[in-house]
Amino acid sequence: xxxxxxxxxxxxxxxxxxxxxxxxxxxxxxxxxxxxxxxxxxxxxxxxxxxxxxxxxxxxxxxxxxxxxxxxxxxxxxxxxxxxxxxxxxxxxxxxxxxxxxxxxxxxxxxxxxxxxxxxxxxxxxxxxxxxxxxxxxxxxxxxxxxxxxxxxxxxxxxxxxxxxxxxxxxxxxxxxxxxxxxxxxxxxxxxxxxxxxxxxxxxxxxxxxxxxxxxxxxxxxxxxxxxxxxxxxxxxxxxxxxxxxxxxxxxxxxxxxxxxxxxxxxxxxxxxxxxxxxxxxxxxxxxxxxxxxxxxxxxxxxxxxxxxxxxxxxxxxxxxxxxxxxxxxxxxxxxxxxxxxxxxxxxxxxxxxxxxxxxxxxxxxxxxxxxxxxxxxxxxxxxxxxxxxxxxxxxxxxxxxxxxxxxxxxxxxxxxxxxxxxxxxxxxxxxxxxxxxxxxxxxxxxxxxxxxxxxxxxxxxxxxxxxxxxxxxxxxxxxxxxxxxxxxxxxxxxxxxxxxxxxxxxxxxxxxxxxxxxxxxxxxxxxxxxxxxxxxxxxxxxxxxxxxxxxxxxxxxxxxxxxxxxxxxxxxxxxxxxxxxxxxxxxxxxxxxxxxxxxxxxxxxxxxxxxxxxxxxxxxxxxxxxxxxxxxxxxxxxxxxxx
Numbered sequence: 261x262x263x264x265x266x267x268x269x270x271x272x273x274x275x276x277x278x279x280x281x282x283x284x285x286x287x288x289x290x291x292x293x294x295x296x297x298x299x300x301x302x303x304x305x306x307x308x309x310x311x312x313x314x315x316x317x318x319x320x321x322x323x324x325x326x327x328x329x330x331x332x333x334x335x336x337x338x339x340x341x342x343x344x345x346x347x348x349x350x351x352x353x354x355x356x357x358x359x360x361x362x363x364x365x366x367x368x369x370x371x372x373x374x375x376x377x378x379x380x381x382x383x384x385x386x387x388x389x390x391x392x393x394x395x396x397x398x399x400x401x402x403x404x405x406x407x408x409x410x411x412x413x414x415x416x417x418x419x420x421x422x423x424x425x426x427x428x429x430x431x432x433x434x435x436x437x438x439x440x441x442x443x444x445x446x447x448x449x450x451x452x453x454x455x456x457x458x459x460x461x462x463x464x465x466x467x468x469x470x471x472x473x474x475x476x477x478x479x480x481x482x483x484x485x486x487x488x489x490x491x492x493x494x495x496x497x498x499x500x501x502x503x504x505x506x507x508x509x510x511x512x513x514x515x516x517x518x519x520x521x522x523x524x525x526x527x528x529x530x531x532x533x534x535x536x537x538x539x540x541x542x543x544x545x546x547x548x549x550x551x552x553x554x555x556x557x558x559x560x561x562x563x564x565x566x567x568x569x570x571x572x573x574x575x576x577x578x579x580x581x582x583x584x585x586x587x588x589x590x591x592x593x594x595x596x597x598x599x600x601x602x603x604x605x606x607x608x609x610x611x612x613x614x615x616x617x618x619x620x621x622x623x624x625x626x627x628x629x630x631x632x633x634x635x636x637x638x639x640x641x642x643x644x645x646x647x648x649x650x651x652x653x654x655x656x657x658x659x660x661x662x663x664x665x666x667x668x669x670x671x672x673x674x675x676x677x678x679x680x681x682x683x684x685x686x687x688x689x690x691x692x693x694x695x696x697x698x699x700x701x702x703x704x705x706x707x708x709x710x711x712x713x714x715x716x717x718x719x720x721x722x723x724x725x726x727x728x729x730x731x732x733x734x735x736x737x738x739x740x741x742x743x744x745x746x747x748x749x750x751x752x753x754x755x756x757x758x759x760x761x762x763x764x765x766x767x768x769x770x771x772x773x774x775x776x777x778x779x780x781x782x783x784x785x786x787x788x789x790x791x792x793x794x795x796x797x798x799x800x801x802x803x804x805x806x807x808x809x810x811x812x813x814x815x816x817x818x819x820x821x822x823x824x825x826x827x828x829x830x831x832x833x834x835x836x837x838x839x840x841x842x843x844x845x846x847x848x849x850x851x852x853x854x855x856x857x858x859x860x861x862x863x864x865x866x867x868x869x870x871x872x873x874x875x876x877x878x879x880x881x882x883x884x885x886x887x888x889x890x891x892x893x894x895x896x897x898x899x900x901x902x903x904x
Contacts, residue, residue, distance in 0.1 A: 274826040275672040279717040286430050287325050287713035294318040294421040295729065296706025299736065303698055309403050312737045313348075313410050315705060316397065317417030319729055320344060322712045323722070324386050325425065329442030329483035333425045339383050341418030344390030345411040351398025352407030360638045363399060367656070368631025370395060375626025378664065379619040379772065380610050385664065392630055392660045400637065400653030403737075443501045444541060446483035449476045450508045451537035455530045457515045458562075462524035470519055470850070471818075473512055474811045480505055481808065504540055507572040509804045510565035517558035517857040520850045525562075526553055532566045539573055546573050557861035558854070618775030626663055629760045633659035633753055651739055654746055658753035663761055669826040670761050673719055674754045680723025681750040687724065688731045689744075701732045708732070762830055773824050773835045776817035777842065783810040784845050784852070788873070791856045803856060810849045817842050837887030844883050848876045 268276070295315035302311020321337050328336070350370075354363055374388035394414065403410060429438040453476040457469040484505055511533060518525055528550040539546045549570050554560045613619055633656035641652040658681075662673050691704055708729035715721040731746065787806040790799075821842055824835035851872050858865055 270826045270832070271669055271671040271828050272675075274669050275675045275720075277718075281717070284327055284713045286428070287322075287327075288710045290325060290421060290424045290428065291322050291712050292706050292710035293424055294322060295417070295709040295733075296702060298417055298420060299705050299733070300702050303702060303736065308698075309737055310405060310409075310413050312733045313403065313405070313413040314417035314420070315733055316730075317341065317344065317414035317419075318421045319417075319709065319712070319726070320390055320393065321418035321421040322709060323716070323726075325421065325713060326716075327442070327445075328479070329446065330426050330439055332442070332482050332485070333422065335383055336386070337418065337422045337425065340386040340390040341415055341422070343387035344394040344418065345415040347391040347394035348398040348414050349407050349411040351395030351400075352403075352410050353398075354395075355399030356407075360642060364631060364635045364638055367392075367395060367399070367634045368627055370627075371630030371660075372623045372627030374623075375630075375664075376614045376619040376623035378626065379616075379622045379775070380613050385667075388626070389660060389664060389667075392626070393657045396630075396634070396653040396656040396660070400641075400656070401651055440497055440501060443480075443483045443498070446476070446480040447501055447505045447508065448537045448540040450480050450505065450512070451533045451540060452476070454508065454511050454515050455533035455537065457519055458525055458530045458533065461515075461518050462522055466519045466522075470516060471815070473515070474815050477508075477512060477808065478812050478815060480508075481812075501540075503572045503575075504536075504569075507565075507569035508536075509808075510561065510800075511569060513804070513807065513853055514558055514562035514565050514857060516850060517561065517854040520854040521556070521558055523556070525559065529553075529559075529562060532569075536569055536573065546570055557858050560861055561857045613775070616775050617771035618773075621771035625761055626660070628763075629659045629663040629757045630656055632756050632760050633657075636752060636756065637749070651734065655749040655753050655756075658750050659757055662753060662757045668719065669823055669828075670757060670831070671828045672826060674758055676718070676720035677723050678750060678754050680720040681727050682747055683720070684724035684727025685731070685744065685747050688728045691728070691732075692735060698736045701736050704732045705729055705736075762828070773817070773820050773838050776813070776820045777838060777845075780810070780813040780817040780842065780845055783813040784849050786810070787849060788852045791852050791859065792873075807849070807853060807856075810852075814842060814846055814849065817845075837883065841880070841883045841887050844876060844880045848873070848880065851876060 295318040298314045298318055299311040302308055302314065321341055324337050324340055325333070326336065347370075351367075354366055358366065371392055374391045378385040378388035398407065398410060405413065430441040450473070453469070453473040457466065457473050460466040460469040484502060515533075532549040532551075535546050535549060538544065546569075549566050551563055551566065554563050614623075637652040637655040640655075658677065661667070662677055663670065667673065691700070695701060695704060708725050711725045712722065712729075715725040727746065783806070787803075787810040790803055790806050818839075821835055821838050825832055825839065827835075851869070855865055855869050855873065858869055
């Protein structure tokens, strides 16, 4: 497969790419217990249409049910569910009380708003997607229930899956409080990533391992930073996990500095983080940790971090609330009972993101594609071009799933959506001919619900499973000839998003990439300034928060750049050169981390550190000019004093 993807264009290679990983059995069990049982109860009670709406809510929540902590799942599933219920409510009443033209204009404006909000982040994007899909369903799926009942049923279906997510233990979990299995796995993965980076120091795989460490830290932050009623953590188990995560931050810093230096580290240095990873996941004692040599500043920082981690683990095992004094006299570094090291985004910064160049471009693409889908669907519905067809929601809902830029390249998603819909419709036609109704279709809904977590590894597979599930719900609800119509409507939606999505005047092309790069450059600037101006201060918590924000912003920028590079050439050309800007910013942040470790050890920077910072700042200017970026985009961090 790797040779094949190397020989084809990037937009086609992306369509052939499949995610790998273990089967998420917990999500499979939840999926089987969500939409199918809800539909069964409704059918047995004579409220089939109510069961269809509840099952749709559970299905859409299942698409967002990803690995992570239970606390993080509350926002990841709950916020989109609330948005979907709101969309179903307004779509239902708009579809009943306004004409076709007014409805099209209203839903287009809704698409503009939802698209702009989606630029804020993954949860906001999920909420925007469900808002638009549910509004199309509300307006285009005739149901006997009034709008407010539909919204409550939709919310109840999503809430049922969320309740399963919070209540069911993880299959096979035997260690500690099962409520924190997600946090435990995430924190353990951080220590494993530190060990993997140390193992790769001095080799060609080190940059990739550093990226993997960033991803592990991002995931652990998300797992620990969910909604809570109290500001501080409550249970001893959760406080221990927060302390263990905080103890990993200086380890990650030291490992990054060692990777920057490029000198291979002793093999025994890798054993300590690996033992800590096992201790996190199993709840056992760490035992004696092998100490690395102390011949260089980064090695001394690694040794200090291992000692601190062992102390934090030992105090956590005894039930203490945290380390009250570090061995270096710099105060509490445990972070026990506190929120992860994250700089909170203010409400105004979120608004600026939605109204900025990235949000405007995102909103225009989504709004116009969604509005065009509604207009075409309304025209087909009212002219009865292919017969009486009151369920016209499929075309605009498909356009939403296709056009969302953060979900993947447009061409790749069009190919996968078309292939998946055809495969799903053909498969459903076979199932419908063989299975008894409605019992067989209810079983099919349950099976598809269980398959969704596995099918999310490839968009075509996910589309095929969702197509079978939705067609089963529609047939249970009384529409018996939907299968082949859905293929035609999907192909129409594909044509619409390919046409509208490539219009030359759709906002500032590459606005999303530029916005992410600007945010990453600002974060790198703040981190560099803090280290070089205040490098001898004891505010390590603030420094770690800035470092985490810099690496996280860069990872987000990289993801957007990779998606833009896999678009068709007409769109991909607007992101040319931005990957080099991101790479330079990554090297600058790595160098800043090495400077921080050096200043902690000696209070002064070496000529190698100062020269590298100056070189990277000059390179950043050149890369930015080569990519055609404005001074605001990928801006050069302001120079700061380079020596103590």
